[in-house]
Amino acid sequence: MIRLQNVCLNYDGGPNILDNIDLALDEGSFHFLTGPSGAGKTSLLKLIFLAHRPSAGQLDLFGQNVKTLTRAQLAMMRRQIGVVFQDFRLIDHLSVYQNVTLPLRIAGKREADYRDNVTELLRWVGLGHQMDSKPETLSGGEKQRAAIARAVIARPRLIVADEPTGNVDPEMGIRLLRLLDELNKMGTTILIATHDNYIWSSFNHPRLHLENQHIQRLAPEAAPYV
Amino acid sequence: MFEKSAAATPLLPPRNMAGPALLAVTVVMTLLACLALGSTVLVDRAAERWLTRATSAVSIQIVETRSQTADEQLPAVLRELAATPGVGNFHVLDKDELIRLLEPWLGTGNISTDLPLPLLIEVSPDPTAKFAEEALRARLTAVAPGARLDTHGRWREMLERMARALRFFAGLVLVMVTLATGTVILFATRAGLKTNEDILDVLHQIGAQDSFISRRFEKHFVKLTAIASALGFLAALAFFYALGSLVPDARSAAFLVYLVCVPALAVPFSWQVTRYYVMTSLKTRV
Ligand SMILES: Nc1ncnc2c1ncn2[C@@H]1O[C@H](COP(=O)(O)OP(=O)(O)O)[C@@H](O)[C@H]1O
Ligand SMILES: [Mg+2]
Numbered sequence: 258m259i260r261l262q263n264v265c266l267n268y269d270g271g272p273n274i275l276d277n278i279d280l281a282l283d284e285g286s287f288h289f290l291t292g293p294s295g296a297g298k299t300s301l302l303k304l305i306f307l308a309h310r311p312s313a314g315q316l317d318l319f320g321q322n323v324k325t326l327t328r329a330q331l332a333m334m335r336r337q338i339g340v341v342f343q344d345f346r347l348i349d350h351l352s353v354y355q356n357v358t359l360p361l362r363i364a365g366k367r368e369a370d371y372r373d374n375v376t377e378l379l380r381w382v383g384l385g386h387q388m389d390s391k392p393e394t395l396s397g398g399e400k401q402r403a404a405i406a407r408a409v410i411a412r413p414r415l416i417v418a419d420e421p422t423g424n425v426d427p428e429m430g431i432r433l434l435r436l437l438d439e440l441n442k443m444g445t446t447i448l449i450a451t452h453d454n455y456i457w458s459s460f461n462h463p464r465l466h467l468e469n470q471h472i473q474r475l476a477p478e479a480a481p482y483v
Numbered sequence: 484m485f486e487k488s489a490a491a492t493p494l495l496p497p498r499n500m501a502g503p504a505l506l507a508v509t510v511v512m513t514l515l516a517c518l519a520l521g522s523t524v525l526v527d528r529a530a531e532r533w534l535t536r537a538t539s540a541v542s543i544q545i546v547e548t549r550s551q552t553a554d555e556q557l558p559a560v561l562r563e564l565a566a567t568p569g570v571g572n573f574h575v576l577d578k579d580e581l582i583r584l585l586e587p588w589l590g591t592g593n594i595s596t597d598l599p600l601p602l603l604i605e606v607s608p609d610p611t612a613k614f615a616e617e618a619l620r621a622r623l624t625a626v627a628p629g630a631r632l633d634t635h636g637r638w639r640e641m642l643e644r645m646a647r648a649l650r651f652f653a654g655l656v657l658v659m660v661t662l663a664t665g666t667v668i669l670f671a672t673r674a675g676l677k678t679n680e681d682i683l684d685v686l687h688q689i690g691a692q693d694s695f696i697s698r699r700f701e702k703h704f705v706k707l708t709a710i711a712s713a714l715g716f717l718a719a720l721a722f723f724y725a726l727g728s729l730v731p732d733a734r735s736a737a738f739l740v741y742l743v744c745v746p747a748l749a750v751p752f753s754w755q756v757t758r759y760y761v762m763t764s765l766k767t768r769v
Binding site: 306307308309310328329332333334335336337340346348349350351352355359360363364407 | 682689695
């Protein structure tokens with residue numbers, strides 16, 4: 258599903274942020290990515306969601322070497338990846354509803370076909386009354402939920418989330434993680450960067466720890482949430 | 484609940500795009516292009532009409548020389564005319580006709596009857612044969628030194644030169660206006676890409692193809708150019724309509740067809756410039 262072989266990453270020829278990373282994540286797996294701030298978690302995720310290219314090494318996604326893909330093929334591949342950005346990246350002049358449906362609109366879906374699903378999802382994440390609001394009127398936590406809704410709405414094969422619970426209270430954090438857990442049970446591969454012990458220790462999923470440019474695999478540590 | 488359909492809101496906010504300034508520049512450019520093109524067309528037509536008339540107007544003027552009066556030279560001239568290929572009819576103007584020709588310059592009744600007038604022969608070329616102008620000129624010099632053949636050749640040449648210069652000048656204006664408009668649209672597109680960078684990042688990450696993103700820009704600039712060039716065209720139309728009282732051609736339908744070319748070409752032009760620039764700069768992304 259995701260395979261990195263001898264992957265290095267530096268920005269503009271600077272020091273390597275990631276050094277010779279070897280990593281393979283199976284289809285349908287759920288991993289947390291932890292590590293101190295500045296370790297390169299976001300950088301690693303960027304490689305995986307195709308926002309950046311490895312400086313060296315090979316990255317395979319969905320069984321294809323990313324380097325061999327054309328721009329059009331890369332765009333099609335990105336449609337199979339739902340991304341929750343650390344800074345949300347909602348579009349200011351669009352309503353919550355319009356932001357969340359963006360992936361469907363870009364994929365050429367008809368509004369009549371998805372309207373009900375979107376409404377349901379937005380209610381579920383507690384944004385039922387703010388569908389027509391602009392992002393600037395939302396709290397940090399609400400923006401985060403909208404960002405998560407946008408990442409999952411098109412039922413991608415892979416969901417990559419960068420600190421998706423950074424701005425919500427623990428209870429909402431668990432609730433959002435459960436949404437991702439449910440999607441994972443239906444086969445979606447999930448990778449979540451977080452520095453929030455409470456979150457990763459509440460779920461029975463393996464952890465990848467990134468520190469000093471290297472990755473360490475750690476077994477699940479906690480009992481699953483009840 | 485959804486008064487505004489999701490598809491109705493443009494993905495790139497119009498306020499993030501070049502607006503009034505670009506519109507104004509494009510209006511002026513279209514107007515300039517229309518004026519340049521329109522005036523060449525009008526001058527071309529006037530020149531052409533004048534030339535067809537001038538070509539058929541050949542005349543011979545006979546003046547007194549030291550040894551012969553005009554009347555004494557006339558029979559020889561008429562003989563030569565009759566023998567020259569390409570000459571159709573000719574007709575010697577009588578005194579009344581001559582006076583009528585001169586009146587606009589000298590005033591009615593001011594021409595005394597004993598004023599020495601030259602002889603004037605109007606010649607209509609025979610359209611079926613080539614008029615042997617040089618041969619006739621040579622023969623006339625030989626037999627009647629006071630005769631001068633006037634074919635308006637120099638006039639015609641000058642007029643043709645002027646029309647050519649004007650065509651060239653208008654062509655230059657059109658090229659410059661096109662380049663300037665292209666540059667302005669290019670810069671506006673570039674600014675649009677820059678202001679909307681955050682949105683483009685998101686669209687790109689969500690899996691939008693380059694052509695999808697490019698179409699957002701194309702739509703905006705095509706619409707803007709369409710409005711601006713229509714306004715510029717209307718302004719030019721008003722100008723030429725007013726000019727129509729002096730130059731009737733400026734109100735003709737055929738002339739309008741020429742003018743319409745300007746907005747009709749401006750729109751696809753701005754479309755292609757925008758598309759080219761957006762597609763090229765998107766390719767530099769990951
Ligand atoms: N676009 C960038 N250009 C240059 N350096 C960057 C860029 N993004 C991140 N970095 C650097 O890479 C290192 C890892 O950053 P990041 O991947 O954001 O870590 P984390 O998400 O684990 O906090 C940091 O030292 C950061 O300064
Ligand atoms: Mg980070």
